[in-house]
Amino acid sequence: MRYLPLTADDRSDMLARVGAADIDALFSDIPADKRLEHPLDLPMRKSEMEVERLLAGLAAKNIAAGSVPFFVGAGAYKHHIPASVDHLIQRSEFLTSYTPYQAEIAQGTLQYIFEFQTQVAALTGMDVANASMYDGSTATLEAVLMAHRVTGRGKAILSGGLHPHYAEVVRTSCAMTGDAVVSLPPDVFAAEDLAGLVDAQTACVVVQSPDFFGNLRDLAGLAAICQEKGALLIAVFTEAVSLGLVTPPGAMGADIVVGEGQSIGNPLSFGGPYVGLFAAKAKYVRQMPGRLCGQTVDAEGRRGFVLTLSTREQHIRRDKATSNICTNSGLCCLAFTIHLALLGEAGLRRLARINHANAVKLAELLEAMPGVEVLNKTFFNEFTIRVQGDGARAVESLAAKGVLGGVPVSRLLPGAGLDDLILVASSEVNTDEDRAALADALQGAV
Amino acid sequence: MPTFYTKEHEYIRIEGEEGVVGVTDYAQSQLGDVVFVELPLIGKSLTKGAESAVVESVKAASGVNAPVSGEVVDINRALEETPAMVNQDAAGAGWFFRLKLTDPAELETLMNEAAYQDYVKTFG
Amino acid sequence: MLNRPEHPTQGRSMQAGEATSLEIETFTSNRGLAIEEGLIFEIGRPEVSGVDLDEPAPFKDRLGGFERKDPIGLPGLSEPEAMRHYVRLSQKNYAIDTGIFPLGSCTMKHNPRLNEALARRPGFADIHPLQPQSTVPGALELIGELAHWLMEMTGMAAVAMSPKAGAHGEACGMMAIKAAIAAKGEGATRKIVLVPDSAHGTNPATATRLGFEVRSVPVRGDGTVDAAEVESRLGPEVAAIMLTNPNTCGLFERDIVAIAAAVHAAGAYFYCDGANFNAIAGKTRPGDLGVDAMHINLHKTFSTPHGGGGPGAGPVVLSALLAPFAPIPFLRRDGDGLRLVEHLDEAPDSFGRISAFHGQMGMFVRALAYMLSHGADGLRQASEDAVLNANYIRASLKDLMSQPFGDQRCMHEVLFDDAWLKPTGLSTLDFAKAMIDEGFHPMTIYFPLVAHGAMLIEPTESESKASLDLFIATLRDLAMAARRGETERFIGAPFYAPRRRLDETRAARSPILKWTKPAPR
Known part of the structure; x- marks a missing residue:
């Protein structure tokens, strides 16, 4: 077996040193009637060539985003990733290293985490950011749990513009612990009144912008109400590129900002692995979940970095930890930070403007079509359209014509009476030809 | 001003109807460099043995329990800025909080100075 | 640290073996190949970009006034600067590819590069979780195949694929247990979770997070948990035990079958922390030992790269009793193909959802490649x-x-x-x-x-x-x-x-x- 270096002679020499008659002697603590005497009923080992053939065959059955006009979003976005990003994250010293517990020989990882934390804080307009969570949805849950700790209250209010999966994740966890959740109905036009719901039992209000339907939301008024009532405002985003163009949540008074970082540096990958971003006001830092990297000096006085404030974490605080998270999204966070460093301030702003410009072009094209209605007043790179008939059927028929045209709202919100809505996203990867192909295909589908 | 001790290495120094609570010099030497102290809120009622504060070193967090029951009347805010005072002067400037005792009889369950010094010796 | 030279070389060329040690303060603070590297904020400039993008033609925006005006504060690097920065940083790290990485409980085994290459195939890396299921049959088939291997290797009835790491898997498994307890009408009474002193910190942290109360179980003189100690703590208020096997002392829990039997007899469930499954894969099956739920760290046992702290993947295998409570989404075989069940109306007993989308696909590809390469043997x-x-x-x-x-x-x-x-x-x-x-x-x-x-x-x-x-x-x-x-x-x-x-x-x-x-x- 190509991954196993021991030879038969090695094994018998080593067994002799150990003083075991055979390998099974080392497994004799397993109750005899529970030991497997033979290999499992699964295929035997395969060469690299055979495995490649099998899995490449499966890959070939899927329609890749890059091979068709592609407008699918709703929480995961297709962007161009510079070739250097993927090359760098495959450096052995990044790819095959562990969580940087031995700081002296993990300065590479620690320094990029420190840079990542700084970038995320700047991007969100917040004081501090952690070293990443699994994804945007789990980061949102962590933010709600943190609000419980900070306020000592149990009730979370979830906007109807929050990504439905994110809302489900929060509801599932709170149902387990018996914490109250007020989850508002889908809010297609960003018309709900959240401020009126905040009361003395409210731990937090969770609002997404751009929201699930693409609308940009003003959080400033809500932030003021939350502050007055002693609740925390949790701002969520699913499209990190938007922060290059729209007012950051920190500037509107959010207490905690969480979001999905996939769209910078990370491929779609059918939903994971992604990278959850988590930022907060400095005064809440000791209630934050996850790892934090901090700057310090070594014994010779040179600048260096370590994991810090670890007493918040499960490996030290156990049942009193701020979260159970251990493994996070290390390599995805590296991809994020490299891509963002390559873009830089000017590049990110340009990228965001291109995304918006492409979405505006698409909206104008669709608005001109009979039978299609664009519902958004505001949006970044994704908006909601209403079609005649069933959105899911329309999307299927687009796919049959070789266009991946969007996400039917009913895929995430079945039975909500929104079956005629489709979310359509457009990023820098879309060309005029792509947009024309979508319009053409849609013409026949609605 | 008598001082009493718990088996968990907290002390309470009696000053009239109040007591000053902290961790002993032995405790700080075992904790190592203290990096953070989480103090109770003023006005909080504590029952004997209840976790009332948390003292953190780089790699450990230890609960500090109320040696006796009482109400928190003052906290040592200086520790928020300078937690190292716990290491430098545990019995003095490194105090945690002041308790107004609700049941002074509880002091009889604690060790006095001499008993505590003997107790610490058992840890080698 | 280093010795001062006793015989200065006076600049003459040295013969092999003649070199002497000398501590030199270099101008740059570099030491040959060990190069000091500043932060991107010290190297980069806001106007520089390593990505060429053209400014879009003027257009009427639809931002409704929410335009970001103030500087963000992000530095930019050209591509050569970025390459140099991150390569230099990488050289400050130890890695499996550098040498033995004997971190107990972390399983730092070789990361085959075939797995990396396969996960990057556009058919896996460039597919969207919400594109029509009809356009991703190969992805569903891959998840189904991996699920089959995991169930076969563990002897369990079902597997939840969406947990994103080990601790997330623990939460998933314990949620299934909590849902099963609630379904029996015992939610108000069964509040205690037993956790041995040797457990990973994630176990008590997970249990508390779900509203359970943690009681510890001591470890006996041989480093394992005594079934009698567990039994003495069982009762109608105990929901589950969380036991790592092999345990964190590197020992197989000798009483595991008796522990499972006692736990079940008391109406509680056996959660196994599967972080150390790599010791027993193919030698015994957790399902045969009486386990009700167990997460599997694909980044440990099945060698998806640790990547400096993630990402991982933590599928949870479940017994037949717990299977109905598994989270959405999951795969169902309908007629001639696989289909994702994404909503509770099709899964009435499911406890809900624990993350957006369908799990760590990128890790699934790598783990299945690892399994196929090794085979049962x-x-x-x-x-x-x-x-x-x-x-x-x-x-x-x-x-x-x-x-x-x-x-x-x-x-x-x-x-x-x-x-x-x-x-x-x-x-x-x-x-x-x-x-x-x-x-x-x-x-x-x-x-x-x-x-x-x-x-x-x-x-x-x-x-x-x-x-x-x-x-x-x-x-x-x-x-x-x-x-x-x-x-x-x-x-x-x-x-x-x-x-x-x-x-x-x-x-x-x-x-x-x-x-x-x-x-x-």
Whole structure:
């Protein structure tokens, strides 16, 4: 077996040193009637060539985003990733290293985490950011749990513009612990009144912008109400590129900002692995979940970095930890930070403007079509359209014509009476030809 | 001003109807460099043995329990800025909080100075 | 640290073997290939970009006035600057590809590059979780195939694929248990979860997070959990036990079948922390041992790269009793194909959803490639080699280093404590840092908590005998140096790492968690 270096002679020499008659002697603590005497009923080992053939065959059955006009979003976005990003994250010293517990020989990882934390804080307009969570949805849950700790209250209010999966994740966890959740109905036009719901039992209000339907939301008024009532405002985003163009949540008074970082540096990958971003006001830092990297000096006085404030974490605080998270999204966070460093301030702003410009072009094209209605007043790179008939059927028929045209709202919100809505996203990867192909295909589908 | 001790290495120094609570010099030497102290809120009622504060070193967090029951009347805010005072002067400037005792009889369950010094010796 | 030269060379060229040591302060602070590297905020400039993008033609925006006007504060790097920055950073890291990485409980085994290549196929990496299911049959088939392997290897009835790491898997499994308890109408009474003292910190953290109360179970003199101790703590208020097997002391829980039986007899559930499944894969099946739920760290047992702390993947296998409560989404075979069930109306008993989308696809591809490569025979061999390697290290160090629970056969990792170091005045930390100077990553230290000054060594099956022999010889040399009182080799260590020991107290007392622009002088 190509991954196993021991030879038969090695094994018998080593067994002799150990003083075991055979390998099974080392497994004799397993109750005899529970030991497997033979290999499992699964295929035997395969060469690299055979495995490649099998899995490449499966890959070939899927329609890749890059091979068709592609407008699918709703929480995961297709962007161009510079070739250097993927090359760098495959450096052995990044790819095959562990969580940087031995700081002296993990300065590479620690320094990029420190840079990542700084970038995320700047991007969100917040004081501090952690070293990443699994994804945007789990980061949102962590933010709600943190609000419980900070306020000592149990009730979370979830906007109807929050990504439905994110809302489900929060509801599932709170149902387990018996914490109250007020989850508002889908809010297609960003018309709900959240401020009126905040009361003395409210731990937090969770609002997404751009929201699930693409609308940009003003959080400033809500932030003021939350502050007055002693609740925390949790701002969520699913499209990190938007922060290059729209007012950051920190500037509107959010207490905690969480979001999905996939769209910078990370491929779609059918939903994971992604990278959850988590930022907060400095005064809440000791209630934050996850790892934090901090700057310090070594014994010779040179600048260096370590994991810090670890007493918040499960490996030290156990049942009193701020979260159970251990493994996070290390390599995805590296991809994020490299891509963002390559873009830089000017590049990110340009990228965001291109995304918006492409979405505006698409909206104008669709608005001109009979039978299609664009519902958004505001949006970044994704908006909601209403079609005649069933959105899911329309999307299927687009796919049959070789266009991946969007996400039917009913895929995430079945039975909500929104079956005629489709979310359509457009990023820098879309060309005029792509947009024309979508319009053409849609013409026949609605 | 008598001082009493718990088996968990907290002390309470009696000053009239109040007591000053902290961790002993032995405790700080075992904790190592203290990096953070989480103090109770003023006005909080504590029952004997209840976790009332948390003292953190780089790699450990230890609960500090109320040696006796009482109400928190003052906290040592200086520790928020300078937690190292716990290491430098545990019995003095490194105090945690002041308790107004609700049941002074509880002091009889604690060790006095001499008993505590003997107790610490058992840890080698 | 380094010796002053006794005979200056006066600039003449030196013959082989004539070199002398000299500590030189370089102008750059670099030391040859060890290059000091600034932060991107010190190197980059806001107007520079390593990505060429054209400004869009003027258009009427639809931002409704929410335009970001103030500077964000992001530096930009050209591509050559970025390459150099991150390559230099990478060179400050130790990695599996550098040498043995014997972190106990972490399973730092070889990461095959075939797996990386396959996960990057556009058919896997460039597909969207919400594109029509009809356009991703190969992805669904891959998840189904991986699920089949996981169920077959564990002897369990179902598997939840969406957990994103081990701790997330723990939460998933414990939520299924909580839902099952609630379904029996016992939600109000069964509130206690038993956790042995040797458990990973994630276990108590997970249980508390879900509203359970944690009660600890002591570890007996041989390092395992006594079924009688568990039994004495069981009752109508106990929801579950969370037990790691093999445990964090590297030992197979000898009473596991009796523990499972007692737990079930008391109406509670057996959650197994599967972090150490790599020791027993192909040798026994958790389902046969009485486990009700167990997460599998694909990044440990099935070698998806640790990546400096993630991403991982933590699918949870479930018994038939718990299967109905599994989270959405899951795969269902309908007629001629697989389909994702994404909503509760099709899964009335499901406890809900734990993350957006369908799990860590990128990790699934890598894990399945690993399994197919090994096959049933190779997986069994890998477990055997991992256990043999750990025992080989144990047998080769037991005369010099102490074991907290006596010398006994271990599974895939071997646990030492610091009793043997006590007379030397050195700590486990000192010993670990001295290993760095020898070119080794230290073992896991100070975990598990049940061993004083723990040193937990997990070599994995990826190490050759020659590699193990050098590792053993080095540890023996260090141990003997410690015993001889050569403390200077330890106290200040590491001497030869990119950084000397870092001041963690300073970092924690006044945290600096991001770069800030220095004030102009």
